[in-house]
Amino acid sequence: MSTSSRRVLVAGCGLIGTSIALALRQRGHRVWLSDMNDAHLRQAEQQGAGDAHRGEHADIVVVAVPPSSTAEVIAAHLNQDEDATVTDTASIKAHVQRDIEQLAAAEQPPPDTARYVGGHPLAGRERGGPQRARADLFAGRAWALTPTPATRPAALKDARWLVHECGATPVIIDAVDHDQALALTSHVPQLVASALAAQLADQPDDILELVGQGLRDMTRIAAADSALWADIASGNAQPLADATDALAGTLQRTASALRDGTGAAAVAHLVDAGRAGLRRLPGKHGGEARSFIAVSVVVRDQPGEFARLLTDTAAAAVNVEDLRVEHAPGLPMGLIEVFVGPEAAATLRAALASRGWTLIDDEPVSEE
């Protein structure tokens, strides 16, 4: 345990709260747990996430409760735990900040909002419950922190410590900017995926047979939960409306160009702009995207074929960077793309070819 250890109370033992607690326990820190749901609390305790809180003083309180009660629970802890830093995990930040400041203006004594730092770990999965928690849920993830000019530096330092101890990377950002960013990077994509998928609902069967991998990739997240997204969207209504309108506007201008005979230029411009945007996405290691080679292998859907490919790939002893399965709808076969560094492609190709696999020549692709 390092000298900078903090004692942490995690309020809310869902997936996120329990995962934070597990991460901190793994690093040897003292963790207390609380939850209005006794079953969740016991489950988290049994998983080794910490001990039930009985009023002990914590240095940091992490509020990981549903969005609708986040501000209230934060305010309560700011009052109860006199010099503790309080942070939270709600995925929308501006209205939490606003609600806390309103509570501070109305309550006697006013909670000390300078000890609150908004937080949002981008954990990447929405399915919940403490039984799905794991200590490495945040490893390598971004974790937004949204201090205000009034935030005490010691509180931000505590919040940064928490993020680092969970293995995540802090992204310091204004709460309003955060919500605008999430509208762009998460909420609009969800609406678009759902809208694209919704268009398929009343199409005849033969049209659905014409759906390729592109649309499948783009509608994967359309399997999302509607109640969850109703909450998220209404909690970020204005930024989401603006970002949605901006995207719709781009699409409508392209449609107009297609109607007035300037469609080719408009589409070329849009696709070029998309390539430019795509290049800005961080690569797997957080740095510049690097080139991988896709070694593409034809796999028949017979029992053991996929397993045999995995064995043969493993035997080649190259560092596999990614693996992608492209299904062939309707027939028992598929194409598997094994991504490796340029230096390893020839080795892998030779190894697989020598074991009888059908390979397809591919060009280098850029990791997105």
Added chain:
Amino acid sequence: MSTSSRRVLVAGCGLIGTSIALALRQRGHRVWLSDMNDAHLRQAEQQGAGDAHRGEHADIVVVAVPPSSTAEVIAAHLNQDEDATVTDTASIKAHVQRDIEQLAAAEQPPPDTARYVGGHPLAGRERGGPQRARADLFAGRAWALTPTPATRPAALKDARWLVHECGATPVIIDAVDHDQALALTSHVPQLVASALAAQLADQPDDILELVGQGLRDMTRIAAADSALWADIASGNAQPLADATDALAGTLQRTASALRDGTGAAAVAHLVDAGRAGLRRLPGKHGGEARSFIAVSVVVRDQPGEFARLLTDTAAAAVNVEDLRVEHAPGLPMGLIEVFVGPEAAATLRAALASRGWTLIDDEPVSEE
């Protein structure tokens, strides 16, 4: 060789034409090749796709040339090859049909358009050249055929034979319906992917760190070629404009609802509609989607770790249905989801756990 064998001339030795020729040769059929580009023709010959055409009579002519010259080449072959069936591979059908009929009205002698059947194999990859051709490019794929009421039944029979010999599944559809369907299933998704990616171009770096897997999946096809898509979009301008406006309209109505306080209901409705549409997508085997279990494994990005997982998965001897890599940007680890049938999940989990892998509990997911 079956008694129903046809002699085929493939006009155009790019990826698609050469792949068709290879598929037919593999089934033992006589294939001639032609291409204005001598290097392509020789390359295709060297790959065993057939012999250079020297005026021999073909039963079927497959026109696989760039879209801009497709109609002209079809008309020329309808005149040259007196009783041959002529088909093509252009990805947009209505304007090819229209152009051919215009040529038929203008030319003396008029080409016999009743021997033409429009075709569009949905081959799934856009990168071209004969060296990337393969005999199984169309295996399990849909292949649209767009006969008109005037099409001779024997010509449609020839076209169906061609599709079957290439291992594909014919989807008989009106040319106009085809183009509307492709607008929905392929062209609008491309514009949307590009528009989503384009929005990232001028964002500050910290916002790009907040991009998750959902948006990455949705912008994968934004890496497309702008010249190719300018051609496709302008060749299908009206249906694409209509479908794009329809999607933009859905998004704008959602944005309006978010502004007038009814956003939660509107978003819930949209997400539910998306789930309904998603359920209609054919599963891997062309039938109803079936449930798989995702066995999720934490993999550290050390040399050999991915390979070790592949070995251990292969050793479990279960039928792997799919495999998905979820990267953790910024840190050297990722989550690998191995999809198996419900009956195999326990076996795989036990096998991997016994070899020391960290597994995450997952719920059944529906294959899209």
